[in-house]
Amino acid sequence: MKYxxxxxxxxxxxxxxxxxxxxxxxxxxxxYTDGTVRGLIEALDKNEIExxxxxxxxxxPAQQKTINNWAREVMSDRLKAFGTIHPDAEDALEEAERxxxxxxxxxxxxxxxxxxxxxxxxxFPIYEKLGKLELPAVFHGGWDPYSTDFVRGTPERFAKVAxxxxxxxxxxxxxxxxxxxxxxxxxxxxRFDNVYLDVSVIAGYADAEQVYRIIKMQGAxxxxxxxxxPWSDPSTEIALVDGLPLSEEEKELIFYKNAxxxxxx
Numbered sequence: 001m002k003y004x005x006x007x008x009x010x011x012x013x014x015x016x017x018x019x020x021x022x023x024x025x026x027x028x029x030x031x032y033t034d035g036t037v038r039g040l041i042e043a044l045d046k047n048e049i050e051x052x053x054x055x056x057x058x059x060x061p062a063q064q065k066t067i068n069n070w071a072r073e074v075m076s077d078r079l080k081a082f083g084t085i086h087p088d089a090e091d092a093l094e095e096a097e098r099x100x101x102x103x104x105x106x107x108x109x110x111x112x113x114x115x116x117x118x119x120x121x122x123x124f125p126i127y128e129k130l131g132k133l134e135l136p137a138v139f140h141g142g143w144d145p146y147s148t149d150f151v152r153g154t155p156e157r158f159a160k161v162a163x164x165x166x167x168x169x170x171x172x173x174x175x176x177x178x179x180x181x182x183x184x185x186x187x188x189x190x191r192f193d194n195v196y197l198d199v200s201v202i203a204g205y206a207d208a209e210q211v212y213r214i215i216k217m218q219g220a221x222x223x224x225x226x227x228x229x230p231w232s233d234p235s236t237e238i239a240l241v242d243g244l245p246l247s248e249e250e251k252e253l254i255f256y257k258n259a260x261x262x263x264x265x
Contacts, residue, residue, distance in 0.1 A: 001251065004259035005052040005234055007138070007173055007200035007226025010040045012070055035230055037074050044078070047234045053226075053259070054081040055108040055138055061089035068095070072102045080263060082106040082138060087116040087123060096129045105263050106136035106169075111152035112144040119157040124164070131167035136262060138171040138198075142178030155183040162192040169262070171196040171224065178202070181210050189217040196262065199254070200226035203240040212244045220250035224258050 037054075044052055056071050058064040064086050071081040083099035085092050085107050099107060107130060111118055118139060130137055141153050155177045162170055176184035176197045188195060197218055202211065215223050225241060227234035241254055259265075 002256040003047070003049040003225060003234075003238065004256040005044065005049050005227050005229065006171075006224040006259045007198050008040055008052045008054055008229045009035075009056070009231070010037045010054055010074075011035050037079070040229060041079070043229050043234060047238065049234060050256070051078055051080065051259075051265075052229075053105070053263070054079055056082070056084045057108055057110045057113055058084040058086045058089075059113050061086040064089055064095055065098075068099055068102060068104065071104055075103070080105055080265070082108045082136075084108050085126060087114055087126065092126050093129050096126065096133060096135065100133045100135060106130075106138060108138045110140040110144075112140060115152075117152050117157060119160040119164075123161075127161065127165045127168050131165055134169075136169035136171060138173060141172040141174045141176050141197075142180040144178065151180070153177065155180055155186070155188040158195070159187040159191065162188075162195050166192075166194055169194050169196070171198060171262075173198050173200050173226065173228070175199055175202050175206060175211065175214055179205065181206055181214060184214055185210075185217060189214045190219060196222045196224055196258070198224040198226035199237055199241060201228035201232040201237070203232070203236040208240065208244065211240065212246075215244070215246070215250075215254075220246065220253045221258060223254045224262070225255045 054071060056067045058067050064084055068083040071083055075081045081104055083104040085095050089095060116123060139153055139158065143151050158170065158172050172195065175181060176188045225237060227237050241251060
């Protein structure tokens with residue numbers, strides 16, 4: 001079986017130790033790699049994963065250009081990358097154009113780190129621009145260790161965005177909403193042609209029976225394998241999907257074919 005990990009993270013070498021250490025302390029999760037690109041490639045090798053997608057996040061508006069330049073630099077035949085836009089950046093729309101010109105494959109948002117609601121109006125011009133540029137958007141979905149009691153990225157909010165912006169391809173991580181899977185079934189799964197879900201870092205959190213039910217509701221052609229490495233060993237999510245009563249064709253779609261089609265690789 002081929003594998004395309006649609007959800008991975010790494011940091012520039014000079015910041016990796018500090019960044020991973022701070023996140024590990026907050027989340028109480030032991031990282032699977034050292035947070036560098038080299039460490040990510042080693043993880044891919046260990047799990048026989050052919051390709052992966054890097055999803056960087058700018059936590060301040062001033063960071064986006066530097067991070068996007070770095071993402072372009074580390075791309076290779078094996079490692080693809082999205083860019084990042086900070087919702088509060090005055091040049092957000094211009095940066096979307098630049099992300100396209102750099103050859104990056106889409107844009108990653110994280111509402112818990114960037115402090116925005118997915119369906120708030122300040123985001124609408126950005127979504128409109130991304131739809132026109134045919135740049136997919138990946139969102140963190142649901143709870144995060146950095147979340148307060150208020151979770152910003154809920155399935156209901158993503159459903160609103162999907163309905164308002166049908167030309168925007170949306171990928172909601174963590175099967176549509178970490179720890180909010182009843183709401184994924186209620187509002188999101190299988191309801192929108194422009195919505196994909198990834199299975200990153202849900203093993204051990206989500207009930208396998210509910211995971212299977214959501215995948216069948218969504219359709220295997222709109223589900224993506226992802227690990228959230230370094231925050232999960234990719235073999236964990238591989239085992240989760242492999243253990244579900246899915247056909248080989250459905251598993252091939254999830255493990256690599258959907259990613260290749262979505263990114264036009």
